[in-house]
Amino acid sequence: xxxxxxxxxxxxxxxxxxxxxxxxxxxxxxxxxxxxxxxxxxxxxxxxxxxxxxxxxxxxxxxxxxxxxxxxxxxxxxxxxxxxxxxxxxxxxxxxxxxxxxxxxxxxxxxxxxxxxxxxxxxxxxxxxxxxxxxxxxxxxxxxxxxxxxxxxxxxxxxxxxxxxxxxxxxxxxxxxxxxxxxxxxxxxxxxxxxxxxxxxxxxxxxxxxxxxxxxxxxxxxxxxxxxxxxxxxxxxxxxxxxxxxxxxxxxxxxxxxxxxxxxxxxxxxxxxxxxxxxxxxxxxxxxxxxxxxxxxxxxxxxxxxxxxxxxxxxxxxxxxxxxxxxxxxxxxxxxxxxxxxxxxxxxxxxxxxxxxxxxxxxxxxxxxxxxxxxxxxxxxxxxxxxxxxxxxxxxxxxxxxxxxxxxxxxx
Numbered sequence: 036x037x038x039x040x041x042x043x044x045x046x047x048x049x050x051x052x053x054x055x056x057x058x059x060x061x062x063x064x065x066x067x068x069x070x071x072x073x074x075x076x077x078x079x080x081x082x083x084x085x086x087x088x089x090x091x092x093x094x095x096x097x098x099x100x101x102x103x104x105x106x107x108x109x110x111x112x113x114x115x116x117x118x119x120x121x122x123x124x125x126x127x128x129x130x131x132x133x134x135x136x137x138x139x140x141x142x143x144x145x146x147x148x149x150x151x152x153x154x155x156x157x158x159x160x161x162x163x164x165x166x167x168x169x170x171x172x173x174x175x176x177x178x179x180x181x182x183x184x185x186x187x188x189x190x191x192x193x194x195x196x197x198x199x200x201x202x203x204x205x206x207x208x209x210x211x212x213x214x215x216x217x218x219x220x221x222x223x224x225x226x227x228x229x230x231x232x233x234x235x236x237x238x239x240x241x242x243x244x245x246x247x248x249x250x251x252x253x254x255x256x257x258x259x260x261x262x263x264x265x266x267x268x269x270x271x272x273x274x275x276x277x278x279x280x281x282x283x284x285x286x287x288x289x290x291x292x293x294x295x296x297x298x299x300x301x302x303x304x305x306x307x308x309x310x311x312x313x314x315x316x317x318x319x320x321x322x323x324x325x326x327x328x329x330x331x332x333x334x335x336x337x338x339x340x341x342x343x344x345x346x347x348x349x350x351x352x353x354x355x356x357x358x359x360x361x362x363x364x365x366x367x368x369x370x371x372x373x374x375x376x377x378x379x380x381x382x383x384x385x386x387x388x389x390x391x392x393x394x395x396x397x398x399x400x401x402x403x404x405x406x407x408x409x410x411x412x413x414x415x416x417x418x419x420x421x422x423x424x425x426x427x428x429x430x431x432x433x434x435x436x437x438x439x440x441x442x443x444x445x446x447x
Contacts, residue, residue, distance in 0.1 A: 047233050048174055048183065052190045054232060055167050057224045058118060059194025061125070061217040063305070064202035067298040070279035071290035072210040076135045082146055084276055084406035087398060089150045091272075093157025094395030102165035102388020110173070110384075111234045114166040115225050120159020122221030128152040129214035136211065161395065165387040172375045172383040173235035181320025181328070181372035188312035188368040193305065203298025206291065236384075251378065251386060256437035260374050261393040263329065263428050267336070267370075268397025270421035271363060273405030274340065277417045278356070280409055285347055300353045304360040311364035319365075325373035326437065328365055333429040336362025340422030344415035362425075373437075 073083035105113040131148050134140040140148065167187060175183035202213040251257050282300070283293040319328060339358030346352040371390060378386045408416040 047235070048171065048186060050228075050231050050233075051167060051170055051174070052186055054114075054118075054224060054228045055163075055187055055190035056194050057220060057227070058121065058163060059191045060198045060201070061121070061194075061220040061224070063194050063198025063301070064205065064213040064217055066199045066275065066301055067202045067279065067294040068206050068210045068213055070276075070283070070297075071293050072132060075210060075290060076132065076145065077141070078146060080277075080280060080406040080410045081403065084402035085146075085150055086153050087272065087276060087402040088400070089153040090157040091395045091398030091402075093154050094161035095392050095399055097158050097161040098165050098391035098395055099385070099388035101162035102169065102384040102386075102391065104384075105162075105166045105169055106236065106384040109234050110166050110170045110236050111228070111232055113162045114170070114232070115228055117160050117162030117166065118221055118225035118228060121156060121163065122218045122225065124152055124156025124159060125214055125221060126218035127155070129211050129218060132214060133211045136209075157395075161391065164394070165384065165391040168371055168375070168387040168390070169384040170235045172387070173380075177376060178321070180375050181325060181368060182317040184368040184371040184375065186312075187371070188316070188364060189309050191308075191312075191367075193309040197302070197305075199298040199301035199305070201298075203295040206294040206298075210290070210294070251382065251389060254377065255435075257374060257377050257386070257389075259432070259435055259437045260329075260370055260377070261389060263333075263432065264370050264374075264390055264393040265397045266424055266428055267333065267363075267366060268394045269401040269404065270340065270397075270424045271336075271359070272398045272401030273408075273417045273421050274343070274359065276402040277405045277409045280406075281343075281414055282352065284414060285352070286349065296349070300349075300356055303353055304356040307357045308360040308364040311361055312368060316365070316368050320368070320372065325369045325376070326432070328369035329373065330429060330432055332362050332364075332366025332369060333425050333432065334362070336366060337422045337425035337429065338362070340418045340425060343418040 069086065070080075070083060073080075073086070101113055101117070128149060131140065131145065131152055135145045135149075168184070171183045171187055172180065201216075205213040205216055252261075278300075279293055279297045282288065282297050283290075286296065288296060336359055339355050339360075339362055342355040342358060343352065346355050371387075374386050374390050375383060404420070405417040408420060
């Protein structure tokens, strides 16, 4: 059963919002520095792409497991475990990168250990997102579900606003400084969640087993929503993994200049996404069912991808990123809400875990595909492919017209 949140000072949704914001801040400070750091360590674009792929591979496997476990032991301990795992794995990655920068680790050994540290991080940190989504579902009614998922999206968006700018600033102390900052911030977030976040589910409830998860996957609407989650994430991450290369090569910047420039671009990208998720998604979620919002998000995000390779200057690239940010801000919370509304209260952790696994599948394949295309097919190739994928998904969604549980008489 879903537990009633304990009476205490503070708004549980706000506390959860702040927890996810700080966790995302710790992750996004790395966005501007991973590409130049990898090149500084003597790694190729494809090898750098493996950092995200390894992380997401572990998340793909373990997200459903953690989501179902949160049904049995409670949401809070699983969420805190994920935050601690995030912190420890980033600390290990930072130590290895520092050894590589000093020449104490090189070549295949350095690459293998860096990938291993990312695998460990993916295993443990994959507990965070599905548990947070399930907690938000526990705390919201059906009619407020899209707005509640938009709140989580806004936390992610704000993290992307401040994280890259902070990462660019910290890179002035060295390209490994943001990594150690993230590790410390993860531990502080775990402590804050321990003392302030309420439990939203009683321990001892039987979790969804693999047979029940397979039954969810046999529902056409759920299967479609998960496919859209995986493929739109693949398109998005393919862009994120190559944008620093594109900016560095197009604007002819040094590694340090690239970190600062990409940091400012992604800050604008994140600000627009957070503004949509934190402001516009509440009235939109009450006026429209998730289906039309999913279509709108695919349309806008795809347009941004096609605009991106047309930009050869700072502001044209940034404007295209802004369009992508607005589209993704509409799409992400709408997909989460559609999946949440497709199941009952005892399956929120299971469906959130499946969604996180779908997102991880996209994050796992997107970096290799994006960096591989950038390296072999030209600088515009990753963005043209991403735009094409998003528009294929748009057509599929419009033709399939998936339906979820009615919300105040409406259906998708």
